């Protein structure tokens with residue numbers, strides 16, 4: 264298969280998925296970008312659930328992202344919470360209502376349940392890493408796959424931020440993630 268055919272397939276799949284999310288989210292007065300923001304916030308760790316990080320993940324400017332987040336807040340789908348240690352820092356939390364809206368819209372019904380092949384995931388992950396390495400940007404990978412991820416006293420630990428992590432955080436995505444260097 265030529266590279267351009269792979270690209271064509273990825274574009275087509277993405278377009279079908281976006282089209283379905285556009286349809287279902289419109290029923291809630293939302294756009295796909297709102298749904299993807301909710302999804303991101305349910306996956307992000309506490310270092311990454313802030314307006315700047317969501318904007319960076321979705322490739323939106325600060326102003327654009329802030330408008331989208333205002334809509335989510337006005338609809339009661341997210342709430343702002345000040346950081347316990349630094350009151351100037353804000354965390355965005357998805358409310359119960361936000362989780363219900365997200366579950367209704369994502370993953371889209373058009374996404375086949377069988378599309379969870381591990382080898383496909385690994386190959387696409389490699390493509391993403393290469394694109395990030397060549398073009399800059401962040402991987403936003405899962406914490407357990409980060410080169411700073413360690414285990415200390417049987418618990419996950421961040422070697423970059425020098426902080427212990429809760430077990431569930433190992434599966435969350437992080438703004439500071441850097442892939443492990445392949446052996």
Ligand code: SF4
Nearest residue numbers: 406409412421437439
């Ligand atoms: S180990 Fe990596 S991904 Fe995990 S919190 Fe630290 S920097 Fe983020």
